[in-house]
Amino acid sequence: MPTYEYRCPQCKFKFEVKLKFSDDNLPVFCTHCGVKAERLFSPVPIIFKGPGFYITDNRKGSPEPSNGKAKKGNKEE
Numbered sequence: 001m002p003t004y005e006y007r008c009p010q011c012k013f014k015f016e017v018k019l020k021f022s023d024d025n026l027p028v029f030c031t032h033c034g035v036k037a038e039r040l041f042s043p044v045p046i047i048f049k050g051p052g053f054y055i056t057d058n059r060k061g062s063p064e065p066s067n068g069k070a071k072k073g074n075k076e077e
Contacts, residue, residue, distance in 0.1 A: 004019055006028050006030075009038055
């Protein structure tokens, strides 16, 4: 279940509530004063996992020579 962060507009108390996706539109009330709370939105962190996301990932092994010759698999004329 996703966790949502709420803040009370009256007492400024911040709290988290776990809701189902089907319960997303239900009103949430402050646990201290009982006033309807506002949902807070914050950026979601992005985590890149696996190879290929960093500049150092593609530099493994020995570099290929760049002397102008054709690469392996191509015919030289």
